[in-house]
Amino acid sequence: MRMTSYNCASSNYADYSDSAKYLGWLAKKFVDAGCAYFCAWGPGCELMHDAVDDASPLPDDADSVLMTTWHADDSIEDAVLFALERATPAGLYEANCNAVILAVEDRNGWRRDAEAAAQMSLVRDAI
Numbered sequence: 001m002r003m004t005s006y007n008c009a010s011s012n013y014a015d016y017s018d019s020a021k022y023l024g025w026l027a028k029k030f031v032d033a034g035c036a037y038f039c040a041w042g043p044g045c046e047l048m049h050d051a052v053d054d055a056s057p058l059p060d061d062a063d064s065v066l067m068t069t070w071h072a073d074d075s076i077e078d079a080v081l082f083a084l085e086r087a088t089p090a091g092l093y094e095a096n097c098n099a100v101i102l103a104v105e106d107r108n109g110w111r112r113d114a115e116a117a118a119q120m121s122l123v124r125d126a127i
Contacts, residue, residue, distance in 0.1 A: 020047075020051070023047060023048055023051040024051050024054065024055060026048075026051070027048070027051035027052040027054065027055035028055045030052060030055070031052065031055045031056055031057075031066065035052070035066065036066065036067070036089035036090070036093035036094075036096075036097045037066070037067040037068070037069075037083075037087045037088070037089040037093070037097070038052045038066065038067070038068045038069075039068075039069050039070070039071060039079060039082060039083045039087055040052075040068070040069070040070045040071065041070070041071045041072070041074065041076060041079035041080075042072075042076075042110075043072075045070045045071065045072050046070050046072060048070075049068050049069070049070040052066070052068050053066075053068050056068075059090075062090065062091075063090050063091035063092045064090060064091075064092040065090045066089075066090070066093075067087070067088075067089055067090060069082070069087070075113075076104075076110055076113045076114055076117065077113055077114075077116070077117040077120075078117075080102060080113075080114050080117035080118055080121070081117055081120070081121055083100055083102070084100055084117075084118060084121040085121055085124075102114055102118065
């Protein structure tokens with residue numbers, strides 16, 4: 001049984017310069033757990049983005065593609081806000097996509113910054 005789809009925003013909780021084998025294993029875990037949209041941020045985030053693309057099943061059509069984006073040139077705040085407010089999964093996943101997972105390594109204040117951005121998004125949603 002497949003889990004409910006979710007948006008997944010990865011914020012360099014594992015250094016993306018790790019081995020391709022590890023990144024492939026991690027990407028498969030995300031895909032198998034029901035990831036519907038994957039956003040990557042941090043140094044070398046393009047590598048994790050590509051690993052998720054490689055682990056994703058080939059889509060039958062545009063409505064079944066697992067969307068992926070990387071945000072190498074964005075601040076962590078902008079990447080988190082994108083994941084929470086603008087990342088929209090493809091049609092097949094959208095109805096069941098009811099969660100966003102932020103995985104953030106507590107390095108250089110990243111966790112604090114990601115939490116502040118998430119709180120800002122919640123406040124804007126409530127207004």
